[in-house]
Every structure is written in structure tokens, then in C-alpha cells.
Amino acid sequence: MANLAPTREGDVTLEGAFRLENGAELRSPTIHYAVYGELNPRCDNAVLVCHALSGSARVPDWWPQLFPGVLDTARYCVIGANVIGSCYGSTGPLSPDPATGEPYGGGFPLVSIRDMVRAQALVLDRLGVPRLHSVIGGSIGGMQALQWAVDYPDRVERAIAIGAAPLSAMGLALSHVQRQAIRLDPAWRAGRYGPDDPPVAGLALARAIAMCSYKSAELFRRRFARRPDRSGEDPCCSLAERFDIAGYLDHQGEKFIARFDANSYLVLSKAMDTFDLARGYDSESDALRRIRARVLLIGISSDWLFPPQEVRELAHRIRTAGAPCEYTELKSSHGHDGFLADADLLAPFLTAAIWRPTVSAVPRPHLAPAASL
Amino acid sequence: MANLAPTREGDVTLEGAFRLENGAELRSPTIHYAVYGELNPRCDNAVLVCHALSGSARVPDWWPQLFPGVLDTARYCVIGANVIGSCYGSTGPLSPDPATGEPYGGGFPLVSIRDMVRAQALVLDRLGVPRLHSVIGGSIGGMQALQWAVDYPDRVERAIAIGAAPLSAMGLALSHVQRQAIRLDPAWRAGRYGPDDPPVAGLALARAIAMCSYKSAELFRRRFARRPDRSGEDPCCSLAERFDIAGYLDHQGEKFIARFDANSYLVLSKAMDTFDLARGYDSESDALRRIRARVLLIGISSDWLFPPQEVRELAHRIRTAGAPCEYTELKSSHGHDGFLADADLLAPFLTAAIWRPTVSAVPRPHLAPAASL
Numbered sequence: 001m002a003n004l005a006p007t008r009e010g011d012v013t014l015e016g017a018f019r020l021e022n023g024a025e026l027r028s029p030t031i032h033y034a035v036y037g038e039l040n041p042r043c044d045n046a047v048l049v050c051h052a053l054s055g056s057a058r059v060p061d062w063w064p065q066l067f068p069g070v071l072d073t074a075r076y077c078v079i080g081a082n083v084i085g086s087c088y089g090s091t092g093p094l095s096p097d098p099a100t101g102e103p104y105g106g107g108f109p110l111v112s113i114r115d116m117v118r119a120q121a122l123v124l125d126r127l128g129v130p131r132l133h134s135v136i137g138g139s140i141g142g143m144q145a146l147q148w149a150v151d152y153p154d155r156v157e158r159a160i161a162i163g164a165a166p167l168s169a170m171g172l173a174l175s176h177v178q179r180q181a182i183r184l185d186p187a188w189r190a191g192r193y194g195p196d197d198p199p200v201a202g203l204a205l206a207r208a209i210a211m212c213s214y215k216s217a218e219l220f221r222r223r224f225a226r227r228p229d230r231s232g233e234d235p236c237c238s239l240a241e242r243f244d245i246a247g248y249l250d251h252q253g254e255k256f257i258a259r260f261d262a263n264s265y266l267v268l269s270k271a272m273d274t275f276d277l278a279r280g281y282d283s284e285s286d287a288l289r290r291i292r293a294r295v296l297l298i299g300i301s302s303d304w305l306f307p308p309q310e311v312r313e314l315a316h317r318i319r320t321a322g323a324p325c326e327y328t329e330l331k332s333s334h335g336h337d338g339f340l341a342d343a344d345l346l347a348p349f350l351t352a353a354i355w356r357p358t359v360s361a362v363p364r365p366h367l368a369p370a371a372s373l
Numbered sequence: 374m375a376n377l378a379p380t381r382e383g384d385v386t387l388e389g390a391f392r393l394e395n396g397a398e399l400r401s402p403t404i405h406y407a408v409y410g411e412l413n414p415r416c417d418n419a420v421l422v423c424h425a426l427s428g429s430a431r432v433p434d435w436w437p438q439l440f441p442g443v444l445d446t447a448r449y450c451v452i453g454a455n456v457i458g459s460c461y462g463s464t465g466p467l468s469p470d471p472a473t474g475e476p477y478g479g480g481f482p483l484v485s486i487r488d489m490v491r492a493q494a495l496v497l498d499r500l501g502v503p504r505l506h507s508v509i510g511g512s513i514g515g516m517q518a519l520q521w522a523v524d525y526p527d528r529v530e531r532a533i534a535i536g537a538a539p540l541s542a543m544g545l546a547l548s549h550v551q552r553q554a555i556r557l558d559p560a561w562r563a564g565r566y567g568p569d570d571p572p573v574a575g576l577a578l579a580r581a582i583a584m585c586s587y588k589s590a591e592l593f594r595r596r597f598a599r600r601p602d603r604s605g606e607d608p609c610c611s612l613a614e615r616f617d618i619a620g621y622l623d624h625q626g627e628k629f630i631a632r633f634d635a636n637s638y639l640v641l642s643k644a645m646d647t648f649d650l651a652r653g654y655d656s657e658s659d660a661l662r663r664i665r666a667r668v669l670l671i672g673i674s675s676d677w678l679f680p681p682q683e684v685r686e687l688a689h690r691i692r693t694a695g696a697p698c699e700y701t702e703l704k705s706s707h708g709h710d711g712f713l714a715d716a717d718l719l720a721p722f723l724t725a726a727i728w729r730p731t732v733s734a735v736p737r738p739h740l741a742p743a744a745s746l
Binding site (some may be wrong): 021022023056075109110112166167168169170171174177179181184185195201202205208209212216217223224225226235236237238239242243244245246249250266267270273274276279297304307324361362 | 395396406409412482483485486539540541542543545546549550552553557558559574575581583584585589590593594596597598600609610611615616618619622623639640643646647649652677680730742
């Protein structure tokens with residue numbers, strides 16, 4: 001269903017100064033959105049789907065396996081909104097800064113997950129969507145789903161986050177070296193590159209490093225082992241010749257530079273790093289106590305960027321704070337990328353979580369994986 | 374004992390053409406060596422210690438914890454030899470190419486672990502060392518120890534390799550992105566940089582990426598967590614400000630560029646990738662069948678670059694081939710770096726392995742960790 005066309009698609013301008021968590025302001029940013037299906041008269045069928053780092057408002061483009069089985073547009077009004085800082089239609093580093101008329105470029109401020117979610121809430125106001133039947137996302141999209149549950153407890157009935165938790169030190173490390181790769185590219189020019197000379201080599205390397213963290217050692221071993229590059233290179237012959245895994249990483253980098261902006265990458269990667277539900281509240285448990293949505297956290301068995309253990313621990317903290325939260329685990333060898341690559345396996349979990357009622361206000365005990373969902 | 378002075382230190386020139394595995398030739402390369410202690414009259418107390426990627430012939434400089442407890446120079450003649458391709462005294466990319474008088478630079482050929490070991494064997498011939506009581510190494514040094522046992526079965530009585538096995542696809546991936554970081558630096562100039570303008574930013578980033586693979590997520594979590602950089606930066610404030618782990622990685626990179634050459638890094642990193650005991654023989658088991666040394670493989674519990682499971686599997690393959698090989702595991706949270714950072718904990722394993730007799734030709738069953746060694 002990748003070709004599912006939006007019922008509505010457009011831009012919402014948030015007039016005036018949009019103040020970010022770090023104190024910077026964006027003047028009248030626009031948010032690109034796409035809607036699939038119709039809001040029902042009771043306004044209780046809206047499902048917001050939050051995209052990951054390189055996704056867009058067009059949910060079926062990147063999560064096609066969920067249509068129509070999980071996200072049945074005859075039943076739900078599925079909404080996607082491109083995050084601030086991205087390069088898929090919302091205001092980001094490629095957009096003109098109203099103060100200068102030139103693109104923000106490297107001058108684009110650091111945004112937070114909370115900023116992204118607040119912008120989405122304002123967009124939903126404008127679209128006449130008072131509350132969300134569900135908010136769903138994986139990775140940085142899952143962070144947004146959780147932030148929604150904390151910041152807008154009265155507007156969210158179900159929050160489902162896959163492969164999302166505050167990044168551990170290793171995750172922060174891997175993010176940092178990716179951003180350093182972009183900065184190392186002489187074409188980056190502190191973010192002031194023109195449209196004809198972007199830092200593609202740095203961005204490609206950032207993506208290659210990221211792919212190592214998105215996939216799993218097991219998958220790489222099975223798929224590439226120690227085979228030489230499939231184009232016929234002999235890695236034992238010269239420095240330049242590659243193993244197959246290296247050819248794969250380079251190819252992933254080359255594909256990525258055609259569809260993403262380096263400054264956007266810096267902004268969104270750092271936003272992911274800074275995700276911390278405690279910020280703006282007295283403590284994480286104070287934040288978690290606000291949640292009234294029914295929360296489902298899904299860890300991915302082979303995810304080493306957001307290890308399932310850390311997702312499970314977050315679920316435990318949410319329950320300890322008194323909010324209803326379940327944890328389950330997706331068995332996938334694709335690592336963090338499992339929520340996209342194995343979306344078929346993910347679908348039954350999501351269907352069960354979206355379709356079930358939300359009446360239970362009492363925290364439920366930790367459920368065993370899979371079968372009970 | 375870091376200040377232990379060598380009994381002898383010098384260079385051996387391997388006169389004539391030294392033909393490498395990939396077919397290239399080096400003209401009269403020199404190998405820098407250092408000896409601690411004296412060869413006894415029976416010539417049966419020589420211990421060759423093979424250094425890792427950024428080490429040198431001066432073993433006590435980088436493995437001080439092993440002196441004098443494990444490597445007692447009153448008892449053993451401890452020998453270190455800098456590998457071909459390095460920048461610590463042996464012929465490498467910084468050395469003048471006799472054909473031009475200019476440094477080899479990016480024109481230095483790809484060397485293999487087998488090339489390194491053959492050069493060491495020739496050096497030992499010149500030093501009058503007919504056989505090795507033991508050969509020991511960690512990481513790429515462990516690869517050399519194993520290659521010694523395969524290529525020179527009559528010269529090696531004990532081979533001890535820590536955190537060494539053929540790199541898995543994930544390891545090859547992480548090596549590749551490090552090398553790409555060097556190549557991304559505009560100062561790299563395809564390896565033809567001058568001494569005053571080396572690609573320090575690329576080399577620093579390569580080292581930062583490598584540090585992620587050398588250490589463990591657990592260690593990073595305990596040591597850095599999600600704390601802001603200790604110098605007072607606020608990572609939530611701007612793109613440039615860092616978490617503490619990022620400051621640590623940058624610092625490791627900065628320290629490294631003062632002591633290592635980027636072209637050497639490319640050569641040695643790729644040599645590590647290509648380590649494969651099967652090469653030059655009909656199969657890996659044919660190679661392993663040659664071993665007559667008593668072999669000890671040590672995995673490091675938190676090593677994710679050379680996961681202990683893969684070291685254990687290699688030990689199993691060696692035993693299956695009929696060679697005596699034991700496996701044990703070092704409990705360390707330092708990841709791959711544990712063989713250096715936790716050398717105190719490693720020492721008892723090494724002492725037991727070095728001191729024990731070698732009479733057993735019959736493969737012994739897998740030993741439980743620690744106590745039995």
C-alpha cells in the first residue's frame with residue numbers, strides 16, 4: 001500500500017514566534033502534514049504516526065506494511081506530520097530564515113523532541129483534532145509518542161513506542177561520531193554550504209556509521225559474512241578493495257545523500273540524543289506520573305542502539321510512576337531497523353494495542369512477550 | 374615497570390626483495406625490535422610478544438602490568454618486534470621508498486598478518502632465536518600469535534591469543550568506516566600528505582569510532598552515562614555542545630594523532646580485516662592441523678569487536694582440527710581493550726599458560742574459566 005494517496009496533505013504555519021526549549025525562536029515555522037482517512041464525528045479515531053530520523057509525513061511511504069491491516073483508513077484517521085528540522089516539507093535548515101531570506105543552514109537552532117511534539121499539537125489544533133486515539137512511532141518517532149503521553153496527558157489515549165528510550169552513552173557516542181563525519185567534510189563549511197555543493201561524503205559516512213548501529217551483528221554475519229565485495233573486488237589485494245559489508249555500507253551512504261540534508265541530519269540526530277522525559281519537570285518520575293494514556297513499549301530483540309533491556313527498564317519506570325504500561329519484544333534479527341524491516345512481524349502487536357479498550361486505569365502487571373498481546 | 378629498559382634494541386634489515394602475500398615487494402625493509410632479558414644457552418626461553426594496532430616493539434611501554442610477574446626477564450628473553458607497516462621504527466608508509474627516496478605514503482602496499490609474522494621469523498633468525506617458548510598477543514597481536522602457530526609449527530611451543538579471531542562482518546564494517554573517516558579528511562590527499570599537514574581530523578575521528586568498538590556499552594554507561602561534558606557544555610543548548618562521552622571520544626582522538634600515522638592506520642586496520650588462517654592453505658582446518666604449539670585462546674567477556682563466542686568457536690575449530698587448544702574468558706567491562714586495561718586480571722591466565730609444560734599432545738577438553746588455569 002505504498003501508493004496510498006493522502007486524503008489531505010498540506011502545510012500549517014504556526015504564526016508568530018515559536019519558542020524552542022533551548023530558548024531560540026523560529027519565526028512562523030510551517031509543518032507539513034498528511035492525513036489518510038477521515039476524522040469521525042466523535043473525533044475519536046485519530047492516529048498520529050511519528051516518523052523516525054529520515055521519514056516524512058507520508059506514513060505509507062515508509063511503513064507500507066501497516067496499511068491497511070493495522071492502520072485501516074476506513075476506520076482510523078491516520079495523520080503524519082514532518083518534524084521541525086527535517087527536510088521533508090516542514091521548516092528546517094533548508095528553509096529560508098525570514099530574518100535574512102537565506103536558508104537557515106548551520107544557523108538552524110537545536111530542536112528537542114518536546115519542540116517537535118508541541119508543534120504537532122498545534123497542527124492538530126488547526127486540523128480540528130482534539131485528541132488522539134493512538135500515537136505511534138519507532139526510534140525517534142517512539143520518543144515523540146512518549147513525549148506526547150507526558151506533555152499532553154488529556155489528549156492521548158494510547159501511546160506505542162518501538163525501540164525507544166533515552167540513548168545510553170554508547171548510543172550518544174555513535175551519534176557523535178556520525179555528526180563529526182559530516183563536520184569533517186570540507187564541503188560542510190560550518191553548515192553554510194550551497195544547494196550545489198552539499199557535504200555528501202560526510203553525510204554518506206554518517207549514514208554508513210548509523211547503519212552499523214541500526215542493524216545487528218547477527219544480520220551482517222548472515223548476509224555478508226567475510227565475503228569480498230560482490231562487484232569482484234579482492235579485499236586482500238589492496239587497501240581500496242572492499243569486503244561485501246563495506247560495499248553495502250558505501251551503497252547505503254550513496255543512496256541516502258540523494259534524499260537527505262546534512263544540516264537536518266545534525267539537528268535530528270542531536271534531538272534524539274537529548275531526549276529525556278525529565279526535562280521540564282522536576283524528575284523523570286514526575287513526568288511519567290502525568291501519563292494517562294495506555295502505553296505499550298516494544299523492544300527489538302537484536303537492537304543494540306536501544307537495547308531491549310533499556311526499553312524494558314523504561315517500561316518499569318513508567319509502571320512504577322503509576323501509569324499503565326506494558327512491555328513486549330519483537331523478535332527480529334534486523335536490529336534497531338527491525339521496526340521498519342520486520343514491520344510485518346510488528347503488525348500484530350500494534351493491531352492488538354490499537355484495537356483494545358483503554359478503560360484500565362490501574363497499572364497492570366508486566367505481561368509476558370507476544371502471546372498475550 | 375613501564376621504564377624497563379631493553380637489553381638490546383635495534384633494527385634488522387631484511388636484505389633484498391621482501392615479497393608480500395598480495396604480490397607486492399618491499400625492498401630491504403627494516404624491522405625494529407627490542408629484547409628484554411637474555412636468551413639462555415639452551416635457547417628455550419624466548420617469548421615473543423606481538424603488539425596490537427598502535428603498539429610498538431617496546432612491550433613494557435604498553436603492557437607494563439605483565440612485568441615482572443608474567444614476563445620475568447630473569448627467566449625469559451622477552452622480544453618485541455614492530456610490525457611492517459607501523460610507524461614505530463619498522464618500515465612503513467612514513468619510510469622512504471628506496472625507488473624514489475620519498476616516503477611510501479599512500480603507495481605503501483597492503484600487508485597481511487602472515488607477512489608480519491614472516492618478517493618476525495626472519496628477525497628471530499638474525500637474532501639467533503631458533504624457537505619460541507611462547508608467542509603472545511592481544512587483538513591483532515593475537516592474530517600474529519595464531520599465525521605463528523600455523524606457519525611455523527616447529528618453532529612455537531605455546532601460542533596465547535587474547536581477543537582475537539577472524540573479524541565478523543560487524544567488525545569489518547566498523548573498520549571500514551574508520552578508514553573512510555581518514556579518507557574523508559581533505560588533508561589525506563590519497564595518502565600523499567606531507568609531515569607538516571597530516572590528516573589529523575580524519576585520524577582522530579577514526580580513533581573515536583574505534584574507541585566505541587574497543588570499549589563496552591556497560592563501561593560507557595557506568596563512566597559517562599548521559600552526563601554533559603565535564604568542561605561545562607550543555608548538550609541540550611546547541612549543536613556544538615557535547616555529552617561527556619563525546620568529549621571523551623574527541624579527547625581520545627586528539628591524543629592519538631600525536632602518536633600515530635594515518636597511512637599506517639589504514640594499512641594495519643586493513644591487515645586486521647584480512648586475517649584468515651585459511652589463506653595460503655587448502656582450508657582453515659588444513660591450516661589449523663599444522664599447529665603443534667599448545668594454544669590458549671582468551672575471550673573478553675564484554676568484547677563486542679571480537680565477541681567471546683567467536684573466540685570460543687575458533688578454539689573449538691582448532692581442537693576439531695586435532696591441535697591442543699584451550700579457551701578461557703577474561704571477565705572485564707572494558708570490552709576489547711580489556712587485555713590492556715585489565716591486564717592485571719589477565720596476568721594469572723598468562724602466567725599459568727606460560728609456565729605449564731607443553732608435553733600434552735592430546736587435545737584436552739574445554740576448561741571452565743579461571744580457576745583451572
